[in-house]
Amino acid sequence: MDIRDALPAEDEAVAVFFHNCFLDTWNHNWHASAPVVPEPLLLPLPRTLTTAQSSRLLFYAALSQATRLCGGFIRIVFFTEDPSTIVGCAMWTGPQHRILDGPFDILKSGFYKLMAPWRWGVRGYVRLDLQFESTVNKLANAAFKKHDGGKHKARDSLYLQMIAVHASARGRGLAGRLIEDGRAKVGEDVPVLLEATREKVAAVYKRSGFEVVGTELIAKGKVDEDGCTKQGKSRVAEGHPIIVMVDWRRS
Template sequence: MTAPEVSSAREDQITGLGALIATAFDDDPLFTWAVPDRERRHRRLPAWAVASVRTGLAHGVVDTVDGGSVAVWYAPGHTPRMLDQLRGGALGALLRLRPGDVRRLAAAERQAQAAHRHHDPESAAWYLAFLAVDPEHQGQGHAGALLRHGLARADRTGAPVWLETNAERNVAIYERFGFEVVAHERADGLPEFWGLLRPARGAEEPARED
C-alpha cells in the first residue's frame, strides 16, 4: 500500500479540518469531562476546533493527508499566547460554552501548561498540539504518516518534541515513536493526564517507530 502523502494545510481547509478535530475528539476523556452534555459538545466544539486550526496556520505548522487527518505543530518557543488564540477565534468559541465548561477547560489547560513548563523549561521542544484522523480514514496509516513527517522536521532542527494526552489508549502509540511518559497525573477533579517527551535526535537519525 502506498504511504499516505503529507502536505501543508491550506486556508480553505480550515473549516473542514476543524470539523474533523471536533469529530475525532468527541469522545476524548478531556472533552467529555469538560463539556459533559454530548449535544452541547456537538454544537460548540467545532467552533473551538476551527479556531485552533486557524491559530495553528498563523503561528505554527499544520499538516494534513488529503484533508482526512490533521496535525498541528508549534516550533520551539512559538506556542501561541492567549492573545494569539483569542485573535484566532477562541474568544467566540468560548463564549458559546457555559461558564462551567469554560472553567473545566481552563483548569485542564493550566495542568497541561504547568507540566509542559516543568519538563520543557527552556521552550526547546516542538509541541504537537493536535493529531486527529477522521473516523472514515482511520486504519489507513494517516496518524503514522503525520507523526513521521513532523518528527523528521523536529529532528532536522535537533529539538525534542512534547505532547500531552488524556486518553490512555494513545500512550502506547506515541511510545512506539520514541516518546517517553514524563508526567502522569490523577489530580482530584481533573481527568487523568499524560505528558510525553521525545528526546532530541540528530538530523542524521531518521524518524522511526522504535
C-alpha cells in the same frame, strides 16, 4: 496517501474532521460541559446545528486560526485517489511559540466566542486553560528541568497541539507518519512534546519513540468515561489522566 499543508479555506473541513474524531474523547466533552456525546457531522454542513455541534466546530476552527497566528502549521493526510477527504490531521506549534501567546490572539482566532454563556462559558475557559493546559505546562516544565537541569525548557520543543486519524485509515502507521512529518520541519535535535488523555493512545506514541514524563488525574468524579454528565453512565471516581510525553531524540 499524501500529506500536505491545510489551507485556511479548509478550516471548516478540518473542524468537521476533528469534531467527528473526538466525539467520545473525554477532555473535549469535559471542556464543553457536554451532557452527552454529540452526533457526528458531514460536509456540506446542515443548515441547523445543535449548540453543542456549533460550539465544537468553533473550537476547532479557532484552534486552527490560533495555530497559524503563532507561526504553527497544520498538516492533513488524504488518500491519493480522493484528495477531497481528510483522513488524518496534525496541528503543530514550533519552538518558542504557543497558541494565544499574543495579547490579541484570543480575539483574532475567535476563541473569545466560546466564552458566551450559551456556549462554553467561563467554566469552559477555566477547564481548558486554567486546569487542563496549566497541568500540561506544569508537568512538561518539571520534566525538562529534570532531563538536563534546565538547559532546555518545554517551550524549546516542537509541540503537537492536536492529532487525529479517521477510523477508516487506522492501523496503517499514519499517526507515526504525521509525527515524523512534523519533526522533519525542525530537525532531529529538537525535542517533541505532546499529551495523551488515554492510556491506549499513549501506547501508540510510545511505539514512535515517546516516553511518559508526567501524569496527573483531573475531573475526579465529575464526568463519565466520555467526559459527559447525563448519559446514565457512572462517573469516573479516580478522574481522567493527562499523560505528558516527550521524544527527546538528541536534545
